[in-house]
Each structure stands twice: as C-alpha cells, then as structure tokens.
Amino acid sequence: MRVPASSLRWLRRQAAATRSFAVLTRESINPRVLQAEYAVRGPLVLRSLEYTKRLANGDKSLPFDKVIPCNIGNPHILKQQPIEFHRQVLALVNVPGLVDAPEAQALFQPDAIARAKFYLKNIPGGTGAYGHSKGVEAVRQEVAAFLERRDGYSADPEDIYLTDGASPAVQNSLMALIRNEDDAILAPIPQYPLYSAAIAINGGTLVGYYLDESKGWAMTVTELARAVKEARANGKTVRALAVINPGNPTGQCLTVENQQDIIKFCQKEDIVLLADEVYQENVYAKGKSFVSFRKVLKDMGEAYNDVELISFHSVSKGFTGECGRRGGYMELVNISDCAKEQFYKMMSVNLCSNIEGQLMVGMMTNPPKEGDASYARYCEQRDTILGSLKRRAIKLVNAFNQLEGVTCNETEGAMYTFAQVRLPPKAVEAAKKKGMAPDAFYCMEMLDKTGIVVVPGSGFGQEEGTWHFRSTILPPEDAVDEVIEKTVKFHAAFMDEYR
Amino acid sequence: MRVPASSLRWLRRQAAATRSFAVLTRESINPRVLQAEYAVRGPLVLRSLEYTKRLANGDKSLPFDKVIPCNIGNPHILKQQPIEFHRQVLALVNVPGLVDAPEAQALFQPDAIARAKFYLKNIPGGTGAYGHSKGVEAVRQEVAAFLERRDGYSADPEDIYLTDGASPAVQNSLMALIRNEDDAILAPIPQYPLYSAAIAINGGTLVGYYLDESKGWAMTVTELARAVKEARANGKTVRALAVINPGNPTGQCLTVENQQDIIKFCQKEDIVLLADEVYQENVYAKGKSFVSFRKVLKDMGEAYNDVELISFHSVSKGFTGECGRRGGYMELVNISDCAKEQFYKMMSVNLCSNIEGQLMVGMMTNPPKEGDASYARYCEQRDTILGSLKRRAIKLVNAFNQLEGVTCNETEGAMYTFAQVRLPPKAVEAAKKKGMAPDAFYCMEMLDKTGIVVVPGSGFGQEEGTWHFRSTILPPEDAVDEVIEKTVKFHAAFMDEYR
Numbered sequence: 001m002r003v004p005a006s007s008l009r010w011l012r013r014q015a016a017a018t019r020s021f022a023v024l025t026r027e028s029i030n031p032r033v034l035q036a037e038y039a040v041r042g043p044l045v046l047r048s049l050e051y052t053k054r055l056a057n058g059d060k061s062l063p064f065d066k067v068i069p070c071n072i073g074n075p076h077i078l079k080q081q082p083i084e085f086h087r088q089v090l091a092l093v094n095v096p097g098l099v100d101a102p103e104a105q106a107l108f109q110p111d112a113i114a115r116a117k118f119y120l121k122n123i124p125g126g127t128g129a130y131g132h133s134k135g136v137e138a139v140r141q142e143v144a145a146f147l148e149r150r151d152g153y154s155a156d157p158e159d160i161y162l163t164d165g166a167s168p169a170v171q172n173s174l175m176a177l178i179r180n181e182d183d184a185i186l187a188p189i190p191q192y193p194l195y196s197a198a199i200a201i202n203g204g205t206l207v208g209y210y211l212d213e214s215k216g217w218a219m220t221v222t223e224l225a226r227a228v229k230e231a232r233a234n235g236k237t238v239r240a241l242a243v244i245n246p247g248n249p250t251g252q253c254l255t256v257e258n259q260q261d262i263i264k265f266c267q268k269e270d271i272v273l274l275a276d277e278v279y280q281e282n283v284y285a286k287g288k289s290f291v292s293f294r295k296v297l298k299d300m301g302e303a304y305n306d307v308e309l310i311s312f313h314s315v316s317k318g319f320t321g322e323c324g325r326r327g328g329y330m331e332l333v334n335i336s337d338c339a340k341e342q343f344y345k346m347m348s349v350n351l352c353s354n355i356e357g358q359l360m361v362g363m364m365t366n367p368p369k370e371g372d373a374s375y376a377r378y379c380e381q382r383d384t385i386l387g388s389l390k391r392r393a394i395k396l397v398n399a400f401n402q403l404e405g406v407t408c409n410e411t412e413g414a415m416y417t418f419a420q421v422r423l424p425p426k427a428v429e430a431a432k433k434k435g436m437a438p439d440a441f442y443c444m445e446m447l448d449k450t451g452i453v454v455v456p457g458s459g460f461g462q463e464e465g466t467w468h469f470r471s472t473i474l475p476p477e478d479a480v481d482e483v484i485e486k487t488v489k490f491h492a493a494f495m496d497e498y499r
Numbered sequence: 500m501r502v503p504a505s506s507l508r509w510l511r512r513q514a515a516a517t518r519s520f521a522v523l524t525r526e527s528i529n530p531r532v533l534q535a536e537y538a539v540r541g542p543l544v545l546r547s548l549e550y551t552k553r554l555a556n557g558d559k560s561l562p563f564d565k566v567i568p569c570n571i572g573n574p575h576i577l578k579q580q581p582i583e584f585h586r587q588v589l590a591l592v593n594v595p596g597l598v599d600a601p602e603a604q605a606l607f608q609p610d611a612i613a614r615a616k617f618y619l620k621n622i623p624g625g626t627g628a629y630g631h632s633k634g635v636e637a638v639r640q641e642v643a644a645f646l647e648r649r650d651g652y653s654a655d656p657e658d659i660y661l662t663d664g665a666s667p668a669v670q671n672s673l674m675a676l677i678r679n680e681d682d683a684i685l686a687p688i689p690q691y692p693l694y695s696a697a698i699a700i701n702g703g704t705l706v707g708y709y710l711d712e713s714k715g716w717a718m719t720v721t722e723l724a725r726a727v728k729e730a731r732a733n734g735k736t737v738r739a740l741a742v743i744n745p746g747n748p749t750g751q752c753l754t755v756e757n758q759q760d761i762i763k764f765c766q767k768e769d770i771v772l773l774a775d776e777v778y779q780e781n782v783y784a785k786g787k788s789f790v791s792f793r794k795v796l797k798d799m800g801e802a803y804n805d806v807e808l809i810s811f812h813s814v815s816k817g818f819t820g821e822c823g824r825r826g827g828y829m830e831l832v833n834i835s836d837c838a839k840e841q842f843y844k845m846m847s848v849n850l851c852s853n854i855e856g857q858l859m860v861g862m863m864t865n866p867p868k869e870g871d872a873s874y875a876r877y878c879e880q881r882d883t884i885l886g887s888l889k890r891r892a893i894k895l896v897n898a899f900n901q902l903e904g905v906t907c908n909e910t911e912g913a914m915y916t917f918a919q920v921r922l923p924p925k926a927v928e929a930a931k932k933k934g935m936a937p938d939a940f941y942c943m944e945m946l947d948k949t950g951i952v953v954v955p956g957s958g959f960g961q962e963e964g965t966w967h968f969r970s971t972i973l974p975p976e977d978a979v980d981e982v983i984e985k986t987v988k989f990h991a992a993f994m995d996e997y998r
Contacts, residue, residue: 021769023676023738024807024838030678033841038848049631072850077624082595091590091597095606096581098590103602107594125576130815130822132548164663164825167849175700177522179529197848201674239522270520308523316629323629324622324854326663339523342532349537349696350666351571354853355823 036200038193039459044443045071048453064451068483070471071453073248073415075321075385078474083320083381085112085374086363090356092116093127111372119359127355133348135162135329136355139362143329146365151295159332161343162361164353165323166278166314169330170242171198172346173274173310176339177239178204184236186227186271188219190418190460190468192248207231207238208461213420216409217250219243221261228269240272241265246279246290246413249460249470251393253288253412259296267307275311278328281318284390285412294333309333315360317415319385327357327364392480393417393473399484400471403491411473418457418470427498439467445494450486535699537692538958543942544570547952563950567982569970570952572747572914574820574884577973582819582880584611584873585862589855591615592626610871618858626854632847634661634828635854638861642828645864650794658831660842661860663852664822665777665813668829669741670697671845672773672809675838676738677703683735685726685770687718689917689959689967691747706730706737707960712919715908716749718742720760727768739771740764745778745789745912748959748969750892752787752911758795766806774810777827780817783889784911793832808832814859816914818884826856826863891979892916892972898983899970902990910972917956917969926997938966944993949985 026034052067069077076082088108092099093116104113120126122138134140140157147155163169171194174185181203187195189208199206209227211217228238243262245254254262266273275293283290294311297304314328332340347353368374393411400408400419408419423431423438431441439456446452446469457468475483525533551566568576575581587607591598592615603612619625621637633639639656646654662668670693673684680702686694688707698705708726710716727737742761744753753761765772774792782789793810796803813827831839846852867873892910899907899918907918922930922937930940938955945951945968956967974982 022805022807022835023769023771025835026837029838029841030675032678033675033845036844036848038844072629074624074629076628082625082627084595087593087595090593094586094589094593096583096586098606101606103605106602107597107600107606125573125823126581128581128821128823129575130571130573164853165850171848176529176532179531194848197844201845201848270522272522306521308521322627324624324627324851326851326853336521336524338525339528342528345535345537345696346532346700349535349670349693349700351664352823352825354663354825354856356855357853 032201032203036197037459038197039455042459044440044447044453044455047444048447048451051447051451062451063449064486067451067453068475068479069453070475070483071455073317073472073474074323075415075474076323078479079476080321080385080474081381082322083363083367083378085109085115085368085378086320086322086360088112088374089115089119089363090359093119093123093356093359096126109373111368111374115363119362123355127359129355131352131355131358133344133350133352134158135160135353135358136362139358140329142362142366143331147294147331151292151298153295153298155331159335159340161330161332161347162353162358163328163330163347164326164357165316166276166312166328166330167194168353169312169328170194170274170276171202172343173240173330174198174202174204175346176342177272178202181205182236184231184238186224186231186238186241188242188244188247188250190249190457190462191242192244192276193459195242196461204239205231205236207236210463211247211250211252213409213463213466216412217247217252217418219252219254219258219262221265224262224265238269238271240274242274242276243293244276244279245293246282248276248279248414249416249418249455251409251411251414251416251418253283253285253290256291256296259291259293260300263293263297263300263304263307267304272308272310275309277311278314278317279414280313281386282389282415283413284393285410288412290413294331297333305334308335310335315357315364318364319382319389320360320364321385322360325357325360326354327360329361388477389415389473392475392477395480396471396473396484399488403488404495406491415472415474416470417473418460418468420457420466420468423467424495424498427494430498437467439469442467442494443469446487446490449490449493452483452486452490531700531702535696536958537696538954541958543939543946543952543954546943547946547950550946550950561950562948563985566950566952567974567978568952569974569982570954572816572971572973573822574914574973575822577978578975579820579884579973580880581821582862582866582877584608584614584867584877585819585821585859587611587873588614588618588862589858592618592622592855592858595625608872610867610873614862618861622854626858628854630851630854630857632843632849632851633657634659634852634857635861638857639828641861641865642830646793646830650791650797652794652797654830658834658839660829660831660846661852661857662827662829662846663825663856664815665775665811665827665829666693667852668811668827669693669773669775670701671842672739672829673697673701673703674845675841676771677701680704681735683730683737685723685730685737685740687741687743687746687749689748689956689961690741691743691775692958694741695960703738704730704735706735709962710746710749710751712908712962712965715911716746716751716917718751718753718757718761720764723761723764737768737770739773741773741775742792743775743778744792745781747775747778747913748915748917748954750908750910750913750915750917752782752784752789755790755795758790758792759799762792762796762799762803762806766803771807771809774808776810777813777816778913779812780885781888781914782912783892784909787911789912793830796832804833807834809834814856814863817863818881818888819859819863820884821859824856824859825853826859828860887976888914888972891974891976894979895970895972895983898987902987903994905990914971914973915969916972917959917967919956919965919967922966923994923997926993929997936966938968941966941993942968945986945989948989948992951982951985951989
C-alpha cells in the first residue's frame with residue numbers, strides 16, 4: 001500500500017507533536033554526553049539550590065536556617081576575601097583613563113596603578129579585545145618568570161597557554177589524546193570527576209588506578225603497572241596518566257621519590273603525564289611541601305627529556321580563590337611542535353580565554369614584591385587565609401574521626417576531607433529502595449536534615465564496598481564549629497535509625 | 500631470536516630519544532583535531548604577528564609601517580571605545596567596598612553604582628565565586644526581559660545558558676548533536692569556520708549549502724533541500740541546520756519570509772535550527788532589519804512549537820565589541836527537558852562561564868534607560884559606533900567594486916565585506932607552486948606588501964573555482980582610507996604582475 005505524501009506529512013506532524021521526531025531527546029542525543037557524570041554539581045546540588053531559594057523566600061518548614069555548601073572548592077562563596085591588589089588592578093584596567101584620574105590616587109595603591117598601566121600598555125586593545133589565542137604575551141612572560149623562580153629552570157612563554165581555568169585545559173588535552181574508545185587514560189580512584197566526565201565526552205576509556213586509603217591515599221607504581229597491564233589485556237592503548245597533586249578529593253601530597261618513580265613509569269610505558277597541580281599553594285601537613293612534576297623531571301636530567309608532561313594551574317584555588325574569574329594555564333613540556341600547533345588551533349577556535357582571567361593569572365604568578373605599597377597587605381591576606389585553611393582542615397578531620405564508623409585521612413593539602421563512612425546494612429537497604437548509591441543516600445539525608453552539602457564518594461570513584469563523602473574545608477572558622485556540631489548530631493541520629 | 504628485556508628497553512630509549520615513541524605527534528594525535536581548520540587565526544595571522552613584532556623592534560625593512568588587522572571582528576583593537584557604563588560597573592563590582600567609597604561618587608555615574616550594587620547583592624560570593632553553571636540567575640532574568648522586549652514573547656530564564664562567548668555555546672550544541680561521522684550538520688558556504696572546525700573536532704560531517712552570491716548571498720530552501728537529499732543519499736543523518744543571520748562572512752540579512760521557509764523546512768525534515776544571531780545589532784542596509792528566529796517561530800503559532808531552536812548571542816559584536824570579555828548566551832527553545840539537563844551537565848563540567856562576561860551580557864541586554872544618568876552617553880556611543888560602521892561598510896564595498904576583476908555584494912549587516920576576486924591563471928599557477936590556495940596566496944601577498952591582514956575565501960568555503968577574501972569593516976574611519984589606498988595599489992600591482 002502506498003501512502004500519499006500529504007498523509008505521511010500529517011503522520012509525521014502528529015508524531016512530532018508528541019516529540020517522537022525530536023532530535024535532542026534522551027534516545028537521540030550524543031550518548032557520550034549522556035554517559036558523562038559530574039557529581040560535584042549533580043542532584044544534591046540542585047536540591048540544595050531549591051532549599052536556598054525556599055529559605056530566601058521565608059520558608060520556615062525546613063529543619064535548618066541556612067544551606068552550607070561544602071560540595072565545591074569555592075572559597076569566596078564562604079566569605080573568603082579576594083586579594084585586594086588583584087582586584088584593584090582589575091578595576092583600573094577596565095575604565096579608560098582611570099589610572100590617571102586624580103581621585104583614583106586615593107582609592108588605589110600606587111603599585112596597583114603601576115601594574116594596571118603595565119597591562120594596558122601590553123594588551124593591544126585592552127581587556128575588551130580578543131588577545132592571542134595562547135594568551136597575552138606579557139602574562140605568559142609573568143608565568144614563565146614564576147616557573148623559573150619556583151623550579152630553578154627557565155620556561156618558554158611560547159609553551160604556556162592561558163585558559164579559562166584549568167578545566168578547559170584538561171579537556172583540550174584529553175581531546176588531543178583520545179582518538180577512540182580504545183584509547184585509555186589512567187586516572188586516580190578516587191578522582192576529581194572532571195577527568196571521568198571529559199574522558200566520557202571524548203569517547204575514551206578511563207582506567208582507574210587506586211590510591212591506597214590505608215596508607216594515607218598513597219599512589220604506587222605497582223598499582224599503576226597493574227592498571228596498565230589490565231588495560232592492555234583489554235586491548236586498550238594507554239595514552240596518558242592523570243595525577244592530581246595535592247590530591248582532590250583525597251588531599252595527599254606526593255613525595256619527590258614517588259614523583260620520580262611516576263616519571264620513570266611514564267617514560268617506560270610511553271605515556272603522557274598530566275599533572276593537575278592546581279592546589280600547589282595548599283599544603284598544610286608538617287614536613288610536606290609541593291614540588292612540581294616539572295622540577296622533578298628537570299632535576300632527573302637529560303635522560304628524561306622525552307617524557308611528555310602537561311601541567312595545569314588555576315587562579316581558583318590556592319589563597320587566591322578567584323573561581324568565578326575562570327583563569328588558568330597549562331605548560332607543555334617535551335611536547336612536539338606539531339602537537340603545540342594543534343593546541344594553539346584548538347584554542348583559536350574559541351579565539352582566546354577571557355582577558356581578566358588571564359590578568360588574574362599574571363597577578364597570581366607575579367604578586368606584589370617587598371617594597372611595593374601592597375606587599376604587607378598581600379602577605380597578611382595570604383598568611384591569614386592559608387593559616388585558617390590549615391586550622392579548619394585539622395579541625396574537620398579530627399571531628400570526622402570521632403564519628404561512629406568513620407575514618408578520615410589527614411588533609412595534607414588541597415581543600416577537602418574525604419572520609420570513609422561504614423554504613424549499616426539497613427542504610428544500604430534503604431538506599432537501594434530509593435535507587436541511590438548508599439553514600440549518595442547518606443549525603444542526601446545529611447542535606448535534608450542539616451542543610452550541609454557534601455558530595456558522596458560514589459561521585460569520585462572508590463573501592464567497591466566502601467563509602468565516603470567529600471567535604472571542603474572552606475566554611476569560615478566560626479561556621480566550621482557549626483558544621484561539625486550539625487554533622488555529629490546528624491550522624492548519630494542516622495546511625496541510630498539504621499544500625 | 501629472543502632479545503633480552505634490557506636490550507629492548509635500550510632500543511626503546513634510543514627510539515624515544517628521536518621521539519618515535521612520543522604520544523602527541525602528528526601521527527598519533529587525535530586525527531579529528533588535526534583535520535580541523537580555523538583560517539581566521541591561521542598562518543596569515545601568525546605571520547602578521549611576526550611583522551608586528553619586527554615593527555615594534557624598529558625593523559625598517561618592511562614595505563609598511565604598521566599591521567592593520569582586518570582578519571577578525573575585534574573592534575577594540577582598532578580603537579573602538581568600550582561603552583563607559585558597562586566598564587564602570589565592572590570596576591565597581593570588583594573592589595569590595597568601592598560602591599560606598601566617597602571618592603567613587605566623583606569617578607562613577609550613579610546608575611553604574613546602583614547597577615553594581617544590584618549585581619553584588621545578586622551574585623552570591625561576588626565575581627570571584629563560581630556561580631550557577633547556567634549563569635547568574637539575575638543576569639538570566641535580564642536576558643529574559645530583553646528577549647520579551649525584543650520579540651514580544653516572554654522567555655524563561657531557565658532556558659537561558661550564559662557562556663564564555665557564543666563559540667563554546669555552539670561547540671556544546673554540536674557536541675550534543677553529533678554522535679558519529681554519520682551525523683551531518685548543514686552549514687552555509689561560505690561560513691564562519693567555527694562550524695567546520697567544531698564539526699570536525701566532534702567527528703561529524705559538515706554538509707554545505709551554498710549561499711547564492713549572484714543574489715546577494717541569498718539562502719534558499721531549494722538549496723537546503725538539495726543538500727539534505729545529497730547527505731541522505733550518502734547515508735548521513737542530518738541533525739541540524741546552522742544559519743548565521745546577519746551573515747558571516749557574507750553580511751546578508753534574511754527576510755522574514757525566508758526565515759519562515761527555513762523553519763518549515765526544519766520541521767518537515769526534523770532537524771534542529773541553530774541560529775547564530777551574534778550580529779543582530781549590526782544591520783546597515785536600507786529597508787533591512789533584524790528579526791530573530793525566535794520571534795518568527797513564535798509568530799508562526801502553535802503548529803510550529805515542535806521546531807527545536809537554539810539561538811546564540813554574544814557581547815563581542817554589535818556596538819559593545821567586548822570580545823576579550825568572553826560573554827554570551829544561548830537560549831533553548833522547544834528543547835526536551837532531558838536535553839536541557841544534558842546541557843546543564845556539559846556546562847557544569849567547566850563549573851561556570853566567567854562572571855564578568857556574564858555581567859557584560861546583563862548590561863548589553865539591560866543597558867541604561869531614559870532618565871538614567873548614563874543614558875545620554877550610552878546612546879551617543881551606540882549611535883556613533885553604528886553610524887560609523889555603516890559608513891565604513893559602504894566605503895569599503897564601493898572601493899572593492901572598483902578593483903579590476905573584483906565584485907563585492909553589499910554588507911547588509913555584520914562586520915565584514917566578502918569580495919570575489921577573479922585571479923589570472925598566472926597567479927593561480929604561482930599559488931600552486933607555493934602549495935597554497937590561490938586566494939590564500941593573494942592574501943599573503945597583500946599582507947607582505949601592505950601589512951593589511953584579510954582572510955582568504957578558502958578559509959570559509961566557496962563555490963569551486965571562485966576566490967574571495969574577507970575583510971572586516973573595523974579599521975577606524977581615517978584608516979579605512981588608508982586600507983583602500985593600499986589595497987588599490989597592491990591589487991593593481993598584483994594584477995600587472997600576473998595578468
């Protein structure tokens with residue numbers, strides 16, 4: 001039977017009315033996008049936003065009077081103050097003529113005015129013009145000088161790419177690396193879910209290597225070798241190893257010996273090292289310090305100058321905490337010229353990263369110096385923030401270790417505690433009934449009862465049969481006590497209900 | 500013969516020293532990245548940057564004393580001034596306490612101070628905190644109000660996603676649409692190469708539809724139908740149609756009838772309409788005006804509310820020209836809830852777009868109003884910029900039409916002229932010898948002789964056997980005369996040499 005075209009169209013129209021012909025549906029959208037997961041901003045966060053709105057609208061029915069977002073490393077939202085020098089410079093570069101206005105002399109420090117003049121002279125077209133796709137050259141020079149001071153080895157501004165935060169830099173790197181699903185990227189378990197999400201979106205395979213919780217989240221080459229062997233047995237080509245140091249969500253800081261072993265491993269196995277070093281300023285543990293993979297690699301001498309390294313940094317963390325600015329950079333070390341060109345091209349498709357984010361990178365890597373008008377205040381702000389973060393980390397870890405069935409490794413660095421919580425079978429059962437992971441259930445209950453937002457371990461990956469939650473160490477010091485008090489009370493009640 | 504493991508390792512090390520085991524090489528990098536092309540920032544631009552450096556260093560050997568970048572719509576680099584109100588607000592939101600400082604009253608307009616206070620009240624944590632992944636709600640409300648004023652139909656702030664310029668929004672959309680190489684996207688020829696580059700990177704297929712140069716770059720449904728038919732005959736699934744209106748690089752403005760036909764076509768063929776409307780403020784031709792696809796679609800009534808539309812806008816164009824800010828938005832119209840969730844997730848992997856770019860979107864869509872202190876100055880700046888752009892467009896088009904073998908359609912809108920240049924066979928031969936497209940050769944010669952940077956038509960796509968170049972209309976009015984004079988002289992000499 002032939003159906004006339006007009007009837008066919010009518011049928012199509014009818015079908016379209018029920019959306020069955022729509023293109024962007026669950027069935028028809030790119031499945032790689034569908035599969036990607038990003039728990040740091042998942043359903044828990046959406047519910048917490050709902051609660052925030054209800055509270056703002058005067059809703060008194062909730063068992064708490066405020067939402068405390070401990071789900072994300074977002075310091076300014078929890079009252080951390082911006083570094084004043086950096087912000088003064090941003091204001092000055094944005095208003096034409098402001099650097100020379102007499103009234104400005106009373107509002108801004110002379111070194112901020114001088115820096116703003118320097119940037120205005122060195123940014124063709126100012127903050128409103130597209131810049132070089134790799135970023136403003138003057139800022140890349142500031143970054144290069146910083147790398148030389150930090151590591152003792154000079155850096156080439158041409159190998160530095162300024163980006164809208166570290167996240168797009170990681171994503172571009174994974175895009176360059178992943179050709180198809182047979183390409184594997186080694187990522188830690190637990191890991192910051194940017195990696196799992198970006199690997200999924202790019203259609204590659206994540207191969208997890210486990211950090212050893214019983215040894216302070218240690219990273220071992222034995223475990224890396226196991227992961228590579230398994231991946232290869234499954235027909236995968238291992239292309240890169242992602243290392244987060246200091247760790248997110250786990251907070252551990254690697255030793256130099258460990259880093260050397262990792263570099264040797266990358267050389268032996270011909271894989272690119274992706275060094276996520278965005279928490280390099282955030283080290284709190286006694287006897288620990290941050291050493292960049294770049295420095296360790298260069299210290300190992302010429303024999304290792306075939307190890308391909310991409311390192312990432314950001315203005316969002318450290319004591320700067322300028323998350324909303326979206327500023328960061330990556331440095332390409334021992335990467336072929338052809339690949340560098342490809343990175344340039346990928347970035348040029350987006351034209352450039354935002355200029356103020358770039359300037360923030362410049363100020364982070366080239367802050368006020370001794371003798372500058374802003375220096376004392378800069379040091380005071382830096383030391384206050386880092387000192388307070390350290391106290392809060394210790395306080396929270398200690399408190400979590402007091403909870404029934406909970407153990408929590410020391411936060412050596414970064415901005416998080418990652419506690420293991422041993423949930424009673426009845427709680428696991430209750431979670432199953434709701435179709436939730438047991439730790440997601442625990443965290444959702446915590447939110448519902450206390451207004452505290454933490455992220456379940458299942459969002460980061462964890463050893464089968466263990467459950468965790470990640471909390472930032474960012475609530476202001478007075479609020480930390482409140483977080484602890486509420487968590488203790490919630491946890492006790494939860495255990496009583498499900499024990 | 501078995502080779503001992505230690506020798507194998509030695510061989511590997513030797514090989515690695517010559518990089519044959521490196522991962523990120525031409526042979527081994529993701530081929531989709533390698534294939535992507537983005538001419539707006541290609542080798543021509545790199546050479547022009549070299550020239551700029553040489554001139555800055557006092558090099559007198561070049562036949563010109565400055566580089567004039569007509570390759571990219573980057574108004575501020577060519578002395579277009581930023582809208583003062585917008586910049587004042589940016590300065591005020593960045594320095595804590597500045598809105599209340601007595602000295603600030605002399606430096607900033609009261610409506611700028613009021614707007615800054617509004618933003619500070621409505622951005623939790625200020626400009627330094629991550630915001631909602633879809634963007635600050637208060638700004639999305641400003642955009643929604645703008646859409647309602649512009650189109651006469653209310654908009655839901657929840658359907659508006661603030662992005663780092665329009666480019667990442669287009670890329671996210673293509674990422675959601677393209678599942679594999681059998682998925683095709685219709686894009687105009689000539690087209691802005693963001694589309695070809697992003698389609699290549701996402702592994703899809705670009706199916707070109709030709710704009711009719713002989714009819715002022717008209718877009719016809721007949722040609723769309725031809726392209727779809729051909730794509731389907733090749734086994735492709737056509738997923739979306741990208742329309743740039745006003746056109747880039749071609750400058751044409753669609754009529755409402757044309758837009759209606761396009762919408763009907765999308766409905767009939769079940770394809771998503773991607774409306775790139777970043778030049779909506781840039782319409783110069785008599786009798787032409789911008790009407791959004793959103794308005795046309797809604798005017799067509801309920802029978803068309805199954806047509807999936809994603810529209811894009813940006814602060815980089817119009818008369819704002821804030822390219823370096825990286826601010827833009829997309830609106831999802833008639834898109835399923837599931838797909839909206841997926842867009843939210845894709846954006847949340849990058850946490851959020853930069854907050855100041857978002858605020859710039861807010862100010863672009865909610866500028867000073869009659870009665871506000873900044874209103875008169877705002878109108879003056881707007882009218883000066885748009886009036887001047889119009890004069891420059893006319894001047895350049897007229898001049899190009901005087902050149903031997905060159906024809907150039909009217910720039911009805913956007914920021915470009917796109918002239919066809921009929922190159923003599925000897926020039927085509929000379930280009931071939933250098934391994935260049937003939938128009939790339941012509942543009943490189945123009946750069947070498949005049950310092951003027953334009954982009955060859957081959958970077959945008961063009962009908963086989965025709966050659967073009969795109970020039971922006973952005974040089975300041977006095978420089979336009981210089982551009983014309985130099986181009987006339989260069990073109991005559993070029994034709995003399997190769998005729």
